[in-house]
Each structure stands twice: as structure tokens, then as C-alpha cells.
Amino acid sequence: MIHYDLKCEKNHIFSSWFNCVDAFDKLEMSNLLSCAVCGSSNVHRAIMAPKVSRSNPKESSPLIGEASSAEQKMLEIRKKLEAEAENVGENFADEARAMHDGDTPMRSIYGEAKIKDAQDLIEDGVPVIPMPWKKRRTN
Secondary structure (H helix, E strand, C coil), X not given: CEEEEEEECCCCEEEEEECCHHHHHHHHHCCCCCCCCCXXXXXXXXXXXXXXXXXXXXXXXXXXXXXXXXXXXXXXHHXXXXXXXXEEECCHHHHHHHHHCCCCCCCCEEEXXXXXXXXXXXXXXXXXXXXXXXXXXXX
């Protein structure tokens, strides 16, 4: 497997994995790649910095560039959600179900749920939205 940063004609940068260099080249030559942000089919490899192992893996990387517009929007959404909703952590599925069933007052919440629990909530008509972000690191 090989990992490439890709860039479209509108300068959106995103990344993807490919089985090998030849697999990427075939997709690129056939115009079968598309931008993850705008859908453009004019996609090429972006300049990438090599990933170098460090003796101390906890050091922060100076090679991280600016966030894409999609990443910036997700950060804005996350900040708004964290400011206006209650973090119920790993109790999210139970709290969401209790509100839906009328056992606890309605309020804005966010937290974590196992995939199966989230699927069960959705199947039962509980209004939830999966959010694509990782846990924040704490020192």
C-alpha cells in the first residue's frame, strides 16, 4: 500500500491509499480519480514531505500544513457544538435514547457511541448525527 497526498485543479488537497504506484498511475491516466472536496476529475499527486520516524514520537510535527476549507468548516462545527452542547462522553447512546423515550429532558448533547449502538439509535428513529473527528489529545 502507498499513501499519496492529492491535489485538484482548485488546489484542494486530500489524501488516499493505493495498492501500488502502478494502481495510482492507471487511475490517474484514466481520469478515474476525483477530488474529495469538489468532485473535480483533474487530480494529481501533490508535493509531499517524507514521513520520518523520530526518537521521541510525542514531539509535534512541524511538517503539518494549513487545514483545507473542509477541515476548517469541521473545526468550526466542532467548536460550536462543544460550546452549545453537553458532553456526555461514553453515555451518549443511553442519554440519546432516554431523551427520545421522554425519560430525561431534551437538550443538545454529544459524546461517543459504539458503531452498533449508533446504528440501533438510527434504526429506532433517534435523531443522531455521526461526526468525523478524533478525540482531542490531553497532556
